[in-house]
Amino acid sequence: MAEYDAIVIGAGIVGLSTAYYMKKLCPDHRIIVIDKMNAAGQGNTAKSAAMFRCFFYSTTNLRLVDTSVEFFKHVQEERGVDLKIRWTGYLWLFSEESYNQIKGVLDTMSRLGLQYRLYDEKELADRLGLRTRVTHDEEAKLMNLVDVYKGIFIPKAGSLDVDSLVKFYEAEFMKLGGEISYGTEVKSFVVEPRLPLGIPNEPYFWQESRVAGVITNKGAVKAKKTVVCVGAWASKLLDPIGIETHVKPIKRQIFCVKAKSEFLSKLLWTKGFNREGCMPFLILPKPKVYIKPALEEESFWLCYGDEFPRAYKLEEEPQPEENFYKYGIYQIVVKYLPQFRGATYSSAFAGLYAVNTIDRQPLIFEENDLIFAGGTSGSGIMKTDAIGRIVAALYAEKQYATLYGGKEFKIEELGLKKRKIEPEKFVI
Amino acid sequence: MAEYDAIVIGAGIVGLSTAYYMKKLCPDHRIIVIDKMNAAGQGNTAKSAAMFRCFFYSTTNLRLVDTSVEFFKHVQEERGVDLKIRWTGYLWLFSEESYNQIKGVLDTMSRLGLQYRLYDEKELADRLGLRTRVTHDEEAKLMNLVDVYKGIFIPKAGSLDVDSLVKFYEAEFMKLGGEISYGTEVKSFVVEPRLPLGIPNEPYFWQESRVAGVITNKGAVKAKKTVVCVGAWASKLLDPIGIETHVKPIKRQIFCVKAKSEFLSKLLWTKGFNREGCMPFLILPKPKVYIKPALEEESFWLCYGDEFPRAYKLEEEPQPEENFYKYGIYQIVVKYLPQFRGATYSSAFAGLYAVNTIDRQPLIFEENDLIFAGGTSGSGIMKTDAIGRIVAALYAEKQYATLYGGKEFKIEELGLKKRKIEPEKFVI
Incomplete structure (x- = not known):
């Protein structure tokens, strides 16, 4: 042995x-x-x-992420290993109510030296073609959506090739x-x-x-x-x-939508936020559906981390659910970003988070x-x-x-x- | 519907x-x-x-148990419903090391008005026929047993018929x-x-x-x-x-030993601790094997709550394990209480604790x-x-x-x- x-x-x-x-x-x-x-x-x-994002309130999180990201940067820039880091930044959208809740936290984070930039409603609408006011819409109201009031752009953030x-x-x-x-x-x-x-x-x-x-x-x-x-x-x-x-598994699904249409292509390659010249990783206000610019594939990855009544369940091959996109993610995204009107996903996959409950x-x-x-x-x-x-x-x-x-x-x-x-x- | x-x-x-x-x-x-x-x-x-025992350091535990036990007493004594409460008391045995660790806690509990009585080694040996010194024994040493130094008797404690x-x-x-x-x-x-x-x-x-x-x-x-x-x-x-x-199931086993021999019968009906005229619920020092006097059946219930590597496992009908008694509980009990020499169990059962981890x-x-x-x-x-x-x-x-x-x-x-x-x- x-x-x-x-x-x-x-x-x-x-x-x-x-x-x-x-x-x-x-x-x-x-x-x-x-x-x-x-x-x-x-x-x-x-x-x-x-x-990844180097923007956390908890100093534990911040130390873990910031030193890891600095290391990834070092590997790519000084050791010449291409990790395909894309500094897309995160653009986090907030309703007025949730912005007011997070405002104090943001001030603290600012004092810690964390960089961010605020965007107001109009700038967001202009740059991204974002519909910031959705609640006049009967459907959006039924879906409990909220109006976008501010966007917080976090520059030290992006994606890498895992x-x-x-x-x-x-x-x-x-x-x-x-x-x-x-x-x-x-x-x-x-x-x-x-x-x-x-x-x-x-x-x-x-x-x-x-x-x-x-x-x-x-x-x-x-x-x-x-x-x-x-x-x-x-x-x-x-x-x-x-x-x-204290770990439980929970399914997370990612739906890939090709930026085929002119509108979507323009959205993907939104200028002015980052050096990549692309839309930042975008987090919608509520529910927090998020959209990743997947540049290599000229596509968007759409995702949402749902909780109750989502099961804690271990599966060898968790499957993405068509309805989760069709009646869930799509319906929300299209309210804020009409560019996605009619968009279907070309591929999808699911994995398991290991949640420390x-x-x-x-x-x-x-x-x-x-x-x-x-x-x-x-x-x-x-x-x-x-x-x-x-x-x-x-x-x-x-x-x-x-x-x-x-x-x-x-x-x-x-x-x-x-x-x-x-x-x-x-x-x- | x-x-x-x-x-x-x-x-x-x-x-x-x-x-x-x-x-x-x-x-x-x-x-x-x-x-x-x-x-x-x-x-x-x-x-x-x-x-049950109305003796806890945590005031939460104390409030939950004490008011429950007072209610049980009320039901039995004032409402005439026989819950078969037996005020046997708990007799908790400690090594010198663990007694010194718990001493300060005991003082606090005493100030809270909680009643208890201390017994020294000699009294315990005399009353129960307990072998308080076991560590000179090569086997006991291998089993990591410890000598008994003190016993804490808790009078507001006993059993009921669930x-x-x-x-x-x-x-x-x-x-x-x-x-x-x-x-x-x-x-x-x-x-x-x-x-x-x-x-x-x-x-x-x-x-x-x-x-x-x-x-x-x-x-x-x-x-x-x-x-x-x-x-x-x-x-x-x-x-x-x-x-x-945050609940996980863990198996707990109880082995019932009849007080058939003269020695065991004498132990079961040990006088001087309580009005029942029986041995109190006894907790050995380490491992904390415990022994319940089951008076109706003229027997003892022997139990131990083992942890690692005991599985968290849900079972419809968990089974008691013969070896758990034979090589586990029995070996320990017999070192402290030679009255159990040769005792086998007449019945046994197992259930699941719902552990909040x-x-x-x-x-x-x-x-x-x-x-x-x-x-x-x-x-x-x-x-x-x-x-x-x-x-x-x-x-x-x-x-x-x-x-x-x-x-x-x-x-x-x-x-x-x-x-x-x-x-x-x-x-x-």
Whole structure:
């Protein structure tokens, strides 16, 4: 039976950045990443809109994202790895009521030095062809839509190519001598007493026990530490050994609409917001449907993160729902952006968010030689570099992780026992 | 389709006390309790050790339990309903190390007026035939056992007959005109828009939606409010509509050992602790195996609440595990109480705790016309009267519930958003 210093379960973005920083911190350790898929980042990592924004009220969020994005920038600009970063910016639309609620928060964020620019109703209408007043419309009223009052443009924000990022971490990990075994699915954990006595079916509860590896479809793999980075699959894997992760899976759908018509093409290539010369990532006021400019494909990605009565449900291949577009997203988008009138989607996909139902922030802790990193709740990619460094520092038995740029991060702030996170007030 | 003011799902102890107080607060409301079983309290309620103690550090716990136990006492002594309350007391054994940790807490509790009596090692040995020093024994050392240093006896504690209590609440609910439908299993919830528009597959996410009842094996039942009191089944029922309860099920096993031998009979009928003239409910120091004197059956109930690697797992009929007794509980008990030498169990059963994995306290909240009450984490019966009153007060749209004896309880303290609970420092 193979014995490693560490097994990392999951070759998604979190697993690979974690494995890389573990190997970097502990170059002599024998570390293996295993994943049931046949390549890196093929699970829910691949289903992301892959957007980022360095604009958060919670300093925890801000540190995680800002250092990660600075690192991505460094990789692309100084190390010459094309992550296809597009600095599209975020344009967040607010009704008068919600703007007044967020105004104080915005002032605080401004004092923290966070850059943003306000657009008023008229500017938004002129630049984007946005219908800012919709509530005179009977249908819009029935749909509980609201009028647009302001737009907040966040310049330090955009998209990247997650596949390139995944491959970057994978390659760096391999360069350091890391091992990866694809097509390797975890069936269960090996739990052993720290002091085996040879009694049938041990460990018993009076013994101190630990996770000593995993049983996979290819056999057992043992390790001193088992690092679990499985996203939405957390409960499914860890409930059987009674480790609570507070993670529930929820479906998220993305519908791709080609910018074929003249109107849509003009919208996609809206000038004046960013150097890309494109429409920023746009967030409608309520419901917060969002639209990503997908420049390579000359298309828009339309999405909405619905809650009640959306199920918490684990699925191998979650499917996008035609009606969710047709009676949901489309109906809303077309009220604000008439350019979408008649637009159908050319493709669609669905993935699962790994929601930490306590506070929707990442959770990183160690219990019984098992290290858990997850609950990224839809913002895992934009935080992934920081998360990888923090998990690796926990693995290396440190108290602080050094994030990109040299800032220290106290690991226990993302743990369960001494968790210390300000609630995010600026949420999609 | 039948339409009610309220459906209460679950005729366990929490569901029935809740239904009773709802009907009492709102006598004109048409309220129905439904349960998949064919009688009251047949699920995990029936699998409890049914112990109570009015001795908690958390004032929340103390208020919930103390007022409930005072009510049980009132029912038995003043209303003439025999709940078979046995004031056996709890005798909690501590090692020197753990006693020193708990000492400060004990002083605080003493100042709160909570009664207890300390026993030293010698008294415990003399009265119970307890082996207080076990660590000279090689086996006990391997099992990580500890020497007994002190015992804390809590007089306001004991057991009751849960079936009698369940039947009491059921009868009171029926007397007020409540309806019950047994053999009625919930398949799913009816979710409707508040303002139906007649669009296929509504509600859509831009509509405000609510829970409007349930689909059962006997058809749909609609109601203005749906009250969910399903214990360990919470996630299974509510995940499909995305309502997070933070409840996970965990198996708990009870092994019944007859006090057949002279030694065991003498132990069971140990004098000097209580008016029953029996051994108190005994909690061993570490692991905290506990032993209930089951007087009616002339036996002991032996139990241990194990955690890692015990699975969080929902089972219709969880089974007790022979090895859990043979290599687990028995091995520990016999080290401290040699009277158990050779004792086998005559019967055993297992049930599921509904663990609130956030703080192991009850959780009561309303979302989208659904009221949830659960997560009682093994102390639901002893808190049930207070819980029923609190849920009923929430149903009646009050801010405070009046507990037995007249004390007010702020409902939101048990909710999710404004939860306010001191961590319990005195836990089994």
